[in-house]
Amino acid sequence: MQFYFLNQPCAGILRKALGIFLLSATSLTAVSAQQVRIGTLALQNQYVKPTISGQTTTAGYLAISNSGPDDKLLSASTSLANTVQLHFMSMHGDVMKMSEVQSIDVPSGKTVELKPGAHHLMIMGLKKPIKEGDSLKIKLKFEKSGEVELAFPAHASSAPTPTGMGHHDHMAM
Numbered sequence: 567m568q569f570y571f572l573n574q575p576c577a578g579i580l581r582k583a584l585g586i587f588l589l590s591a592t593s594l595t596a597v598s599a600q601q602v603r604i605g606t607l608a609l610q611n612q613y614v615k616p617t618i619s620g621q622t623t624t625a626g627y628l629a630i631s632n633s634g635p636d637d638k639l640l641s642a643s644t645s646l647a648n649t650v651q652l653h654f655m656s657m658h659g660d661v662m663k664m665s666e667v668q669s670i671d672v673p674s675g676k677t678v679e680l681k682p683g684a685h686h687l688m689i690m691g692l693k694k695p696i697k698e699g700d701s702l703k704i705k706l707k708f709e710k711s712g713e714v715e716l717a718f719p720a721h722a723s724s725a726p727t728p729t730g731m732g733h734h735d736h737m738a739m
Contacts, residue, residue: 605711606634607672614689614718616698624696626650626687626704626718631677638709639670646702648691655683669709682723696720 601610612628630639642650651666670685672678680686687704696702700720707713 602714602716604708604714605637607632607637607708607711609706609714609716612704612716612718613723614687614696614702614704614720616700616720616722617692617696619695621695622692623688623690624692625653625682626689626702627680627682627723628716628718629677629679630672632672632674634674635710636674637672637711639672639706640668640709641707642687642704643707644689644702644704646693647689648693649689650704651688651690652685653688654685657683672708698722 601608603609608631610629610631612626614626615624617624626642639652642652644650652668652670653664654667655662655664657663666688667685670678670680678685689702689704698720701717702720703715704718705713705715
């Protein structure tokens with residue numbers, strides 16, 4: 567790439583600025599496209615919901631893509647909470663049903679999304695509040711792919727919840 571300017575120092579500055587811009591753009595892409603692989607699984611888009619004052623429960627979400635044989639998410643844990651359960655939420659008419667499940671199937675060739683209103687991680691007995699921008703390390707254990715620890719950044723989601731109920735409110739049910 568050549569720049570033709572009457573003032574050569576200006577060309578050097580422009581080249582440096584362009585280089586910094588391209589480097590920054592590449593870094594931003596790498597961060598937003600970050601994905602963790604374990605065995606034949608690709609894990610991405612993980613996050614937890616920030617908590618409000620006095621709240622000791624939150625939920626965790628992520629996408630799990632499987633390019634190999636069927637697998638299962640068996641458990642999750644973190645040192646910052648008493649327990650992490652695998653949960654499923656469904657609507658039956660106007661009634662929200664929440665239940666713990668023993669595992670979450672991750673079929674071959676599919677992507678399973680743990681998201682509000684479906685499968686998710688229920689993180690209970692938090693030992694400290696989770697603020698926007700914090701990160702919670704959660705260990706996931708899979709039947710075939712083994713264990714991996716991921717950082718789940720805390721941020722609010724724009725996804726609506728059924729009947730306007732917040733995802734944390736089901737613990738009071």
